[in-house]
Amino acid sequence: MPPLIFPEPPETPTCTLLLVPNELVPIVGALFGRLERRAEWLTDSDYQSGYKAFTQLEAQLMNSCLTDLIQEIRDARGVLPDFVSTPIEERTSDMYSSLQLVRQEVFDTRGTLVDGWFTDTIATTADVVRAARGSDSDTGATIWSDISDLLSTGAELASIVGFITNLLTSQEETVVEGGLGIAQIALLASIAGILQTMGLTQSLHTEALIAILNALRGPTAVEDNIIVALRGTTPANEFRNVATLLGEEETE
Amino acid sequence: MSLTQRTTSIRLRFRDNDGAESICQCNLASSVSAASAASFLSAWAPLVQALSDAAIVSAEVVIHWTDPARPPAGAGSDVLRQGTFLLDTASSDIGAARVPAISDDFILATGPYAGIGIDTALADVVSLITALTDGIDGTEPCDPFADDFVSINAAYIEQF
Numbered sequence: 001m002p003p004l005i006f007p008e009p010p011e012t013p014t015c016t017l018l019l020v021p022n023e024l025v026p027i028v029g030a031l032f033g034r035l036e037r038r039a040e041w042l043t044d045s046d047y048q049s050g051y052k053a054f055t056q057l058e059a060q061l062m063n064s065c066l067t068d069l070i071q072e073i074r075d076a077r078g079v080l081p082d083f084v085s086t087p088i089e090e091r092t093s094d095m096y097s098s099l100q101l102v103r104q105e106v107f108d109t110r111g112t113l114v115d116g117w118f119t120d121t122i123a124t125t126a127d128v129v130r131a132a133r134g135s136d137s138d139t140g141a142t143i144w145s146d147i148s149d150l151l152s153t154g155a156e157l158a159s160i161v162g163f164i165t166n167l168l169t170s171q172e173e174t175v176v177e178g179g180l181g182i183a184q185i186a187l188l189a190s191i192a193g194i195l196q197t198m199g200l201t202q203s204l205h206t207e208a209l210i211a212i213l214n215a216l217r218g219p220t221a222v223e224d225n226i227i228v229a230l231r232g233t234t235p236a237n238e239f240r241n242v243a244t245l246l247g248e249e250e251t252e
Numbered sequence: 253m254s255l256t257q258r259t260t261s262i263r264l265r266f267r268d269n270d271g272a273e274s275i276c277q278c279n280l281a282s283s284v285s286a287a288s289a290a291s292f293l294s295a296w297a298p299l300v301q302a303l304s305d306a307a308i309v310s311a312e313v314v315i316h317w318t319d320p321a322r323p324p325a326g327a328g329s330d331v332l333r334q335g336t337f338l339l340d341t342a343s344s345d346i347g348a349a350r351v352p353a354i355s356d357d358f359i360l361a362t363g364p365y366a367g368i369g370i371d372t373a374l375a376d377v378v379s380l381i382t383a384l385t386d387g388i389d390g391t392e393p394c395d396p397f398a399d400d401f402v403s404i405n406a407a408y409i410e411q412f
Contacts, residue, residue, distance in 0.1 A: 002270075002271045003271050022364060022365060022368060023368075025365075025368050025408060026333075026368060026408070026409045026410050026411040027410075027411050029336060029408065029409075029410040029411075030334075030410040030411050030412040033334075033336065033348065033350075033410050033412065034412070036348055038310070038396075039273060042271070047396075048396075048397055051395075051396060051397075052345045052346065055338060055345070055346040055347060055348050056345075056346055058336065058338055058346075058348065058406075058410075059338045059346050059405045059406045061406075061408070062338075062365065062369065062406035062407075062408050063406075064364055064365070067364050089363070
């Protein structure tokens, strides 16, 4: 065979993927290795280019590129839980998840409930947002109106609790069940109601205390009150002193 | 292994107009230094060229050592079954070094390249690779284009 001339690369270099069975690597490598000899090439330039090109090809024979590619794909699919402990080299393709399984898992996370607003309905992200809000566009006005009434009329605690209970357990389609925002607002409303009741009670107690104090003190200080009435009109002196009299009784 | 130096060879490689090649060789005593042998080659080549229609395309000074005892080879050894060490060079190319009749003791036993790949973690293999990449006593090997070897890229059997 006449000495080889190293070809000029095209303007747009391209490659050919050649799958070499591993058992043929020693033979194919040796074929490439023969082209490392100077005598195989016409000029020193051809020899240098040829040597470098074919040693690269020899190295590629050990890159295990196909195995790496398969493993990359398997890593992307993800190993099934039952085979996590199986050594990688012993795993087979069916031990990894598939796009179909991944799709089904995502679909399953949407979930359905046996009753309530999500009954037989596959929840969407929009549904979850509505649930967090506690209302949707059709029913929201009614619910906010109910809360407004509770707050403005100073509703009793029992009525507020009843409202919350109805809200959390409602199974009607027109009311969003379990709305976190609604529950929080309703709780605030109940607290406001309790505080209002406490304020009214405190006000009544204050009026009673003032009346008692007025009764004890009388309309004019010192000369006209219950203590003066009990004591009579004679002022206390050294012989007429309640504390002294009590002390004498104790000593006797 | 006990190597003894013998005569030094001076080789001139001729190529004819068909691309065929042949060598003109003469020998020098082992006492001649490498520098003197190279000097002789420079003076000798034009003398031979003057007599030939072919062209000298390369020349070599070969300093020979030999083991006169010719020790026996290992059973089953095959010099065409070579351990090929492909090494990255300082110029980001790859150079090759080969060990004829690579022993099975150094071949991978498991993995996708079982029976083919060379276990580059074994101590003797590491020593060889270190000598190729780091040199010995300050002298470092290189590829045919004077690019130093810097690291191992791949190592496996090639069957010539």
